[in-house]
Amino acid sequence: MFRTVSDADARPTVLFDEIDTVFGPKAAGNEDLRGLINSGHRRSGVVLRCVGDGGSQTVQPFPVYAALAMGGLGDRPDTIMSRSVIIRMRRRAPNEDVEPCRERVHKPQGNALRERLAAWADSVRDQLHDVWPELPEGISDRPADVWEPLIAVADAAGGHWPERARTACVQLVTASKANDKGSxxxxxxxxxxxxxxxxxxxxxxxxxxxxxxxxxxxxxxxxxxxxxxxxxxxxxxxxxxxxxxxxxxxxxxxxxxxxxxxxxxxxxxxxxxxxCPPRSEESATAATAQVRALFPVADTDPLPDAPAAAAP
CATH class of the missing domain: 1.10.10 (Arc Repressor Mutant, subunit A)
Known part of the structure; x- marks a missing residue:
């Protein structure tokens, strides 16, 4: 994994599914992977590995900063949870209709969306340098580190995104604290x-x-x-x-x-x-339901268009 994400010119976004098989109660701990994930939370994060043969080995730092999404049953180790935006999911109810996912239909749509997002990101890259967005009241410490870049991106998008991003920030952080009793x-x-x-x-x-x-x-x-x-x-x-x-x-x-x-x-x-978390915090289920109301499945709000000159 560290070799996969250490190439700055080809750094991937890591999608780690069934992560409960790695950190679940029947897993062996996998402390090396947990250390890599924790270090990769910051752009300056590295892991140290020995490279070379025999007695000529040297210690080399490998940068491990990368975007990471994980999906799985149950909670993750505390150190990973505190570095994450936690979205708790529920199984679809019998009366809920969801469009089936078909790779040959939806993959081209996803690729087109990716290209639009990349073009827009390039168009606002310069204005996001050294930006200090105003965070919602009560968002500090590690949640502030996690949400600050997301809120900065929302501010750059404009429209209703700044308000929606801050509302989602408060709701999801509150939900994670209410549900997580830590160690x-x-x-x-x-x-x-x-x-x-x-x-x-x-x-x-x-x-x-x-x-x-x-x-x-x-x-x-x-x-x-x-x-x-x-x-x-x-x-x-x-x-x-x-x-x-x-x-x-x-x-x-x-x-x-x-x-x-x-x-x-x-x-x-x-x-x-x-x-201990404050007694007055609302439950994770209620908070997540409020976020679902903010971002319905059928949401078709347009993305901000990138200037034509910024298209790759």
Whole structure:
């Protein structure tokens, strides 16, 4: 893959289908490919490989920046998801009619569309250098890196595209955050926040029981068995309290002369604030439905035409 995309003069757009077979639960991890995809997110991204024979090998950087689209079942690794525009798809319902895809019919149409887009891109290339488009409120950090060039292109297209692009940006970023609880640790924090509710403290035994009852969570079958108090303490120990101390179980009085280990909401509150998604975010399904309404399948809005002199 790195040799395929490293030629700047013939760099392809990579369409990676059935990506769940590469990063899914039955896959072997494929960390080299994940590192390549992560590095290729930026124009400056490279991977280092040894080239040559025997003792005359040298380390060579290969540029791996390229446009990449992936399709597959389920989610991808967190590091890839955070670098992506995530569009969640649903199976076509029996009452939904879709035109069948026929390669000999639609491939020429796709090629013609590609040529129109390429010609238009060449016509606006100079005006997109060093452009800083205004991003929607709340779009920052990595989502800003992902969406900034897309919104700049929409601004260059003009018409209704700037508004539609910004609306899609907000909806898709919101949907991805609402659906993505991040790593297993962040998922644990988020589920604990929901379990605590307004409680001041809870015993570890009660937390473990409540975690195991969550139908859509991994806690009843974590590494082949239910989550244990030791595993809970180890995972929460990766986070700190507002005083910058590791989160640890503490003794909680259960009677005049008895106590048991548990956790205080005050110890977890800073981690909840920093890592968990806001409670008010709308669901990914609702947000994606709004985007579908913005971009209906039958949309025939014309593309901006390129000046005749810019045609290849």
């Amino acid at each position: 297993v640790g962040i998922r644990l924090l988020t589920d604990l926040r929901d379990i605590f509710g307004g409680a001041e403290r809870m015993l570890s035994a009660e937390l473990l029981s409540r975690l195991a009852e969550l139908d859509d969570a991994p806690w009843a079958d974590l590494d082949g068995r239910p989550i244990t108090a030791r595993a809970l303490a180890r995972m929460l120990g990766d986070y700190v309290t507002a005083d910058n101390d590791p989160i640890k179980p503490r003794n909680i009085k259960t009677g005049p002369k008895s106590s048991a280990k548990g956790y205080y909401a005050s110890d977890l509150s800073d981690a909840w604030l920093r890592y």
